[in-house]
Amino acid sequence: MRVPALLATCLTALAGFWPAPSFTASPALSAQDAWIRATPGVDVAAAYLTLHNGGTQPVVVSEVRSADAAAAMIHATAIVNGQSTMRPHELRIAPGETVRLTPGGVHIMLQGLKRPLAAGDEVPLVLLLEGGGSLAVTAHVRALTDG
Numbered sequence: 001m002r003v004p005a006l007l008a009t010c011l012t013a014l015a016g017f018w019p020a021p022s023f024t025a026s027p028a029l030s031a032q033d034a035w036i037r038a039t040p041g042v043d044v045a046a047a048y049l050t051l052h053n054g055g056t057q058p059v060v061v062s063e064v065r066s067a068d069a070a071a072a073m074i075h076a077t078a079i080v081n082g083q084s085t086m087r088p089h090e091l092r093i094a095p096g097e098t099v100r101l102t103p104g105g106v107h108i109m110l111q112g113l114k115r116p117l118a119a120g121d122e123v124p125l126v127l128l129l130e131g132g133g134s135l136a137v138t139a140h141v142r143a144l145t146d147g
Helices: 003-013
Strands: 029-037 043-051 059-065 069-080 083-090 091-093 099-101 106-113 121-128 134-142
Touching: 029 121, 043 069, 043 091, 043 134, 059 069
Parallel strands: 029 134
Antiparallel strands: 029 043, 043 099, 043 106, 059 091, 059 121, 069 083, 069 106, 121 134
């Protein structure tokens, strides 16, 4: 028996002694309808989208990044003493749950935009998930009059 054939036989025999590697599936998080309003003359914008957790475990979006902004944060809008305010928000999505980020509610705040956003532009977003994993999303820029 030649050495390569003997080696292959030994490796095949040894393979039965070790269990197959186990892989943890990433959470089944999906995104739809990601959009941003055009931002002529300003360096901030808000991104909106719909997220669905098709998995069996909760998913927490721990951070958001965008190559087109210096910072990206998950915020919730609230009215306090008649004033609209924003505060950081934990985005936790239960198994089977769909969460909509909408104007006047939870959104992704982009600060320090590296360029003005015009209708038709696309903005990359990366949602980093607690425990590892990420979801890349492309947000489409809408005209100021689009909803």
